[in-house]
Amino acid sequence: MSDLGRYMYAISRALDAEHLVATRGLAGAPLEVVQHRELAAVVSTVDLGEYGEVALRRNLERLEWLEETARCHEEVVRAVAACAPVAPLRLATICLDDEAVQARLKEWYHALNQVLDRVEGRLEWSVKAIAPGEGSGKSAEAAVAAQVVAGSGAAYLERKKRQSEDKAAAEERALMAGEGMHAALAAVSAASRRLPPQDPRLSGHQGSMILNGAYLVEGDKEDQFQDMCQALDAIHPDLLVDVRGPWPPYSFAMMEQ
Amino acid sequence: MSVQGTTATRASVPQEIALVDLLDRLLGTGVVLAGDIVISLSGVDLVQVRLHALITSIRSDMVEPS
Numbered sequence: 001m002s003d004l005g006r007y008m009y010a011i012s013r014a015l016d017a018e019h020l021v022a023t024r025g026l027a028g029a030p031l032e033v034v035q036h037r038e039l040a041a042v043v044s045t046v047d048l049g050e051y052g053e054v055a056l057r058r059n060l061e062r063l064e065w066l067e068e069t070a071r072c073h074e075e076v077v078r079a080v081a082a083c084a085p086v087a088p089l090r091l092a093t094i095c096l097d098d099e100a101v102q103a104r105l106k107e108w109y110h111a112l113n114q115v116l117d118r119v120e121g122r123l124e125w126s127v128k129a130i131a132p133g134e135g136s137g138k139s140a141e142a143a144v145a146a147q148v149v150a151g152s153g154a155a156y157l158e159r160k161k162r163q164s165e166d167k168a169a170a171e172e173r174a175l176m177a178g179e180g181m182h183a184a185l186a187a188v189s190a191a192s193r194r195l196p197p198q199d200p201r202l203s204g205h206q207g208s209m210i211l212n213g214a215y216l217v218e219g220d221k222e223d224q225f226q227d228m229c230q231a232l233d234a235i236h237p238d239l240l241v242d243v244r245g246p247w248p249p250y251s252f253a254m255m256e257q
Numbered sequence: 258m259s260v261q262g263t264t265a266t267r268a269s270v271p272q273e274i275a276l277v278d279l280l281d282r283l284l285g286t287g288v289v290l291a292g293d294i295v296i297s298l299s300g301v302d303l304v305q306v307r308l309h310a311l312i313t314s315i316r317s318d319m320v321e322p323s
Binding site for chain 1: 274275276277278279280281282283284285286288289290294
C-alpha cells in the first residue's frame with residue numbers, strides 16, 4: 001500500500017463545498033475543502049505511488065496520463081469557477097497532508113487574496129493570430145516572376161533580392177499587426193498577457209503565430225471584447241484570428257512574489 | 258487527443274479547451290504553491306516534458322495510418 005497525499009486543484013474564497021459534490025477528483029476521489037480563514041483549497045486524496053516525485057516524473061512523460069490529469073484538473077477548476085472566485089493551481093501541486101495545505105494558505109494568505117481580488121467576476125479569453133507562412137509572399141513573388149522574362153543572372157539575383165525584402169517586410173508587418181491587435185484587445189480587458197507562440201507541431205497551425213494572447217475580461221464587457229475581436233478580424237483579412245473562451249482565469253492567477 | 262485547429266471561430270458559449278491551450282496554462286501559468294512533492298519542473302523543464310510527450314504522440318499518430 002502506497003502512501004497518500006493531497007492534490008491541490010485551486011484556491012477559492014468563501015466556497016460552499018456543497019457545490020462540488022457532483023464533481024470528482026483524480027481517480028474518482030471525492031473533492032474536499034481545506035480552509036484557512038476565508039481561503040479554501042480544493043483538494044482530493046491521491047496515491048503517491050502514482051503522484052509521488054518519482055512516479056510523477058515518469059507519468060508526466062505519458063501523454064495519456066498527462067491529458068487525463070489535466071482534464072480532471074480543468075473540470076474541478078470549472079466546477080469551482082461556477083460558484084466562487086478561483087485561482088487555479090499549477091498541475092501536480094501535492095502536499096503530504098492537510099496541515100501542509102493549510103500552512104501554504106497561511107503563508108500566502110495576502111498574495112492569494114490579491115489574486116482572487118484580481119480574477120473575481122472575470123474570465124479569460126484567448127486570441128491567437130496566425131500569419132499564413134507561404135501565402136503572403138506569393139502574390140509579390142508572382143508579380144516579380146511576371147516581370148522577369150526568361151531569367152538572366154542579373155534578373156535572377158534581382159528577383160531573389162526582392163523576395164528576401166518582401167519576406168522581411170511581411171515579417172515586420174506581422175510583428176506590428178500582432179502588437180497592434182494585442183494593444184487593442186488589452187484596452188478592452190482588465191488584464192492581458194502574451195503567451196509564447198505555440199509550437200506548430202502541437203497546435204497544428206500553419207504559418208507563424210504572431211499573437212498568442214490571454215485576456216482577462218470583465219463579465220459585463222464580453223460583448224465589447226468580442227466586438228473588438230470581430231473588428232480586428234475584419235481589418236486583418238490576411239490573418240487567421242482564433243478566438244476562444246470564456247475560460248477560468250488560468251493565465252491571471254500568478255502571484256506577485 | 259484534441260489538437261486545436263486553425264480555423265477562425267467565434268465563440269459565444271463556453272468551449273472545451275484544446276489540450277495544447279490547457280497545458281500552456283496548467284504548466285506555464287497558474288498559482289505556483291510549491292507542494293511537499295516538488296518535481297522542480299517549473300517553467301522550462303515542464304515545457305520540454307510536455308513537448309516530448311506531445312510530439313511523441315503526434316509522431317505515433319502520423320505513423321499509424323500508413
